[in-house]
Amino acid sequence: MLRYLTRRILILIPTLWLISVICFVVIQLPPGDYLTTVQAQLAEQGDGSLAAREMDRLRARYGLDESVWVQYWMWISSIVFQGDFGESFDYGRPVADLLAERLPLTLLLSVLTLLFIWAVSFPIGVYSAMKQYSVGDYTFTFLGYLGLAIPNFLIALVLMWVSLTVFGQSVGGLFSPEYRDAPWSFGRAMDLLAHLWIPIVIWGTAGTAGNIRILRANLLDELRKPYVVAARARGLPRRWLTIKYPVRVAMNPFFSTIGWILPGLIAADAITSQVLNLNTTGPMMLRALMAQDMYLAGSVLLISAVLVVIGTLISDLALAWLDPRVRLRY
Secondary structure, rough: HHHHHHHHHHHHHHHHHHHHHHHHHHOOOOOOHHHHHHHHHHHHHHHHHHHHHHHHHHHHHHOOOOOHHHHHHHHHHHHHHHHEEEEEOOOOOOOOHHHHHHHHHHHHHHHHHHHHHHHHHHHHHHHHOOOOOOHHHHHHHHHHHHHHHHOHHHHHHHHHOOOOOOHOOOOOOOOOOOOOOOOOHHHHHHHHHHHHHHHHHHHHHHHHHHHHHHHHHHHHHOOOOOHHHHHHHHHHHHHHHHHHHHHHOHHHHHHHHHHHHHHHHHHHHHHHHHOOOOOOHHHHHHHHHHHHHHHHHHHHHHHHHHHHHHHHHHHHHEEEHHOHHHHHOO
């Protein structure tokens, strides 16, 4: 296991470097930059020479008159050695401050959504496999297809209407108006918990539906294998046998999907976040891409990509712990 972990960590280092290069190249691909828009706005206001001088000053300040590779080195070296992600052109603030405001709540939502996906999909998937072609199986299959087919923003609109009309709860955002700018307290924390269930259910719908189908299919495949048939022939109770062996093998997808579910939740569905007025990284990322705010967009892209790598590493380690076949292979 230690050899396997060491090997994966050694692969991790060049992978992260390559990811940082790709992220920086991606945000450089569109023609022009944020300062091009600012220059056009200043030119419309009057003095074109003033706009040109202001652009020269800003380009020198941010190193935008240098080559792409020099800009990349300035960006990545500041992140690695100083923890400085640069300054957002659009917001006029350090990127680190913007991430500090939005990333904690996004991480909280992501982890809770992942736990919701597991908590709901595991018992339903096991039940659907053990009660194949029953009324419950057909019902959950139908609901699963709905969860995969209906866009998240439409589910958001429906749940917001239900929350307002049935429960009388304010909708939109993660806090009620009276707690939105208030300091942290017990009341603000409870208000946050009261608002969390809507984005958790919305973001977790597609992942839950997909995990139910995967677990059901894998468990049905395991239940038909010779070792299960032989154990049942020897009189082992079906429920005990299923939980101890086939379910353990069928749970592999739960751990293997961490690598793509978690970063997907961090990036979040920007449209759904806009509908729900969530102060997460999704809308901020969308705005940064539209404004060509390179430092902010690149930082969010880099964090999402790093989470993919870290999530994949966690998935591989969890699979190696859960399934001896993975450990013995490496």
